Amino acid sequence: MPKTIRFSVSIEKDLIDAFDDLCSRRGWTNRSEAVRDAIRRQLVEQEWEAGEEVVGIVTLLYDHHAAGLDKQLTEIQHEALGIVISTTHVHIDERNCLECIAVRGEARQIEELAHRMIGLKGVKHGELVGTSTGKKIH
Amino acid sequence: MPKTIRFSVSIEKDLIDAFDDLCSRRGWTNRSEAVRDAIRRQLVEQEWEAGEEVVGIVTLLYDHHAAGLDKQLTEIQHEALGIVISTTHVHIDERNCLECIAVRGEARQIEELAHRMIGLKGVKHGELVGTSTGKKIH
Amino acid sequence: MPKTIRFSVSIEKDLIDAFDDLCSRRGWTNRSEAVRDAIRRQLVEQEWEAGEEVVGIVTLLYDHHAAGLDKQLTEIQHEALGIVISTTHVHIDERNCLECIAVRGEARQIEELAHRMIGLKGVKHGELVGTSTGKKIH
Amino acid sequence: MPKTIRFSVSIEKDLIDAFDDLCSRRGWTNRSEAVRDAIRRQLVEQEWEAGEEVVGIVTLLYDHHAAGLDKQLTEIQHEALGIVISTTHVHIDERNCLECIAVRGEARQIEELAHRMIGLKGVKHGELVGTSTGKKIH
Numbered sequence: 001m002p003k004t005i006r007f008s009v010s011i012e013k014d015l016i017d018a019f020d021d022l023c024s025r026r027g028w029t030n031r032s033e034a035v036r037d038a039i040r041r042q043l044v045e046q047e048w049e050a051g052e053e054v055v056g057i058v059t060l061l062y063d064h065h066a067a068g069l070d071k072q073l074t075e076i077q078h079e080a081l082g083i084v085i086s087t088t089h090v091h092i093d094e095r096n097c098l099e100c101i102a103v104r105g106e107a108r109q110i111e112e113l114a115h116r117m118i119g120l121k122g123v124k125h126g127e128l129v130g131t132s133t134g135k136k137i138h
Numbered sequence: 139m140p141k142t143i144r145f146s147v148s149i150e151k152d153l154i155d156a157f158d159d160l161c162s163r164r165g166w167t168n169r170s171e172a173v174r175d176a177i178r179r180q181l182v183e184q185e186w187e188a189g190e191e192v193v194g195i196v197t198l199l200y201d202h203h204a205a206g207l208d209k210q211l212t213e214i215q216h217e218a219l220g221i222v223i224s225t226t227h228v229h230i231d232e233r234n235c236l237e238c239i240a241v242r243g244e245a246r247q248i249e250e251l252a253h254r255m256i257g258l259k260g261v262k263h264g265e266l267v268g269t270s271t272g273k274k275i276h
Numbered sequence: 277m278p279k280t281i282r283f284s285v286s287i288e289k290d291l292i293d294a295f296d297d298l299c300s301r302r303g304w305t306n307r308s309e310a311v312r313d314a315i316r317r318q319l320v321e322q323e324w325e326a327g328e329e330v331v332g333i334v335t336l337l338y339d340h341h342a343a344g345l346d347k348q349l350t351e352i353q354h355e356a357l358g359i360v361i362s363t364t365h366v367h368i369d370e371r372n373c374l375e376c377i378a379v380r381g382e383a384r385q386i387e388e389l390a391h392r393m394i395g396l397k398g399v400k401h402g403e404l405v406g407t408s409t410g411k412k413i414h
Numbered sequence: 415m416p417k418t419i420r421f422s423v424s425i426e427k428d429l430i431d432a433f434d435d436l437c438s439r440r441g442w443t444n445r446s447e448a449v450r451d452a453i454r455r456q457l458v459e460q461e462w463e464a465g466e467e468v469v470g471i472v473t474l475l476y477d478h479h480a481a482g483l484d485k486q487l488t489e490i491q492h493e494a495l496g497i498v499i500s501t502t503h504v505h506i507d508e509r510n511c512l513e514c515i516a517v518r519g520e521a522r523q524i525e526e527l528a529h530r531m532i533g534l535k536g537v538k539h540g541e542l543v544g545t546s547t548g549k550k551i552h
């Protein structure tokens with residue numbers, strides 16, 4: 001059981017009212033959770049800036065008719081064996097595929113791997129989204 | 139076979155040299171592809187701004203010991219049956235889970251669904267990354 | 277004097293320790309202020325999403341040798357008289373200029389104005405950064 | 415006069431049609447300029463990632479009634495004498511001020527300076543937007 005403490009925040013009444021409003025509009029039922037969420041978001045950013053071991057998700061939208069693309073994607077992922085955790089393939093329609101590749105490693109290494117896949121001919125759109133291993137983020 | 143045309147771009151020599159440099163550092167072998175990539179990126183942004191039918195990926199990092207979280211995630215995804223395409227679950231370590239949920243629908247609707255899941259107690263970090271159905275992006 | 281209240285946040289000890297660490301590394305001396313900061317950031321985002329009256333800053337990097345560009349920028353800003361608040365011009369070196377244009381208006385209107393200036397021939401790089409009038413953000 | 419060359423891009427007809435559409439909606443009259451713009455945007459990102467000498471703009475929204483804030487902002491900027499180029503102050507209303515600080519220096523150094531100012535008590539919202547000295551971006 002992780003040890004939980006309480007700390008108190010002094011805040012202008014108007015500001016916390018506006019925040020409560022936003023929370024309820026977004027379906028966030030718990031103000032503490034919204035604050036912790038904001039705190040964790042900054043810690044994740046910090047891990048990426050510092051080049052630590054992180055987790056990322058590369059999403060690729062591509063046309064599976066593109067010659068040789070499937071093969072190239074598979075090869076790149078196999079070369080990066082220690083980094084790629086899993087790959088999900090989604091059929092959007094008869095032409096368009098979405099591939100979500102979960103990766104884990106040093107931040108710069110992951111960025112390089114993502115750029116390589118995003119830059120392949122036939123990839124229509126690619127993004128790398130960064131998250132964390134969660135080890136230091138409670 | 140999609141119809142391909144050529145168009146020409148006038149550009150300062152120094153600018154294209156710097157870009158070729160960047161492309162080679164990123165392992166992009168094809169200058170045309172890098173230009174098309176930049177073009178598509180702006181079209182995807184436009185689809186999201188215009189509130190069209192889009193594809194998104196919600197990534198959630200969470201602690202699977204968090205009481206009731208698994209159940210809540212499953213329920214929310216089942217309620218959003220027409221929107222959720224697929225879910226991948228990755229075990230990061232004994233506590234931390236990564237879930238990547240591919241969704242498809244109207245941009246505002248997807249944002250709302252993502253906010254709901256990201257705001258759940260026990261979710262350490264969540265992001266929505268936006269891509270496209272690819273229908274209008276060739 | 278705005279009315280100030282206190283609210284308390286329950287949080288895992290490890291999480292708040294990591295946050296205190298980040299705060300001290302960034303020179304943030306006050307944990308409450310860091311939390312309020314995170315809260316306000318989300319409120320500003322919300323104002324832009326909702327299309328409210330907002331404040332933005334358009335930054336343009338351009339080459340002042342670009343024919344007619346100065347004149348076009350001046351004309352666009354004069355047409356947008358009710359929106360443009362002030363313009364600062366910085367001489368980066370003998371060729372490069374930085375212009376920061378503070379604007380205020382409805383979110384979509386500001387985006388349109390920014391896109392027009394950023395798209396001018398001779399503008400090397402442009403960005404719109406969104407902030408708030410501060411009226412609702414305390 | 416910088417040397418200009420032409421290069422040609424092969425592209426699917428549907429893709430360039432969609433892009434022309436987007437350009438005209440944004441008031442971009444020139445397809446070459448839109449392509450150059452996209453290219454420069456990636457070069458600016460690269461300068462920041464590589465930690466080169468860059469230009470940034472820190473925008474701060476704050477309440478000028480906040481005790482001591484004006485003084486702290488002035489002091490921080492004076493300590494960072496070699497980095498701060500110019501400061502513009504905009505009166506949004508009777509309480510709210512917008513300050514745009516143009517800075518120039520090594521990327522990490524600028525990020526640190528920006529974080530220090532954004533974290534001050536009384537700053538409601540702050541952002542750092544990154545651009546370039548333009549030296550390598552033509």
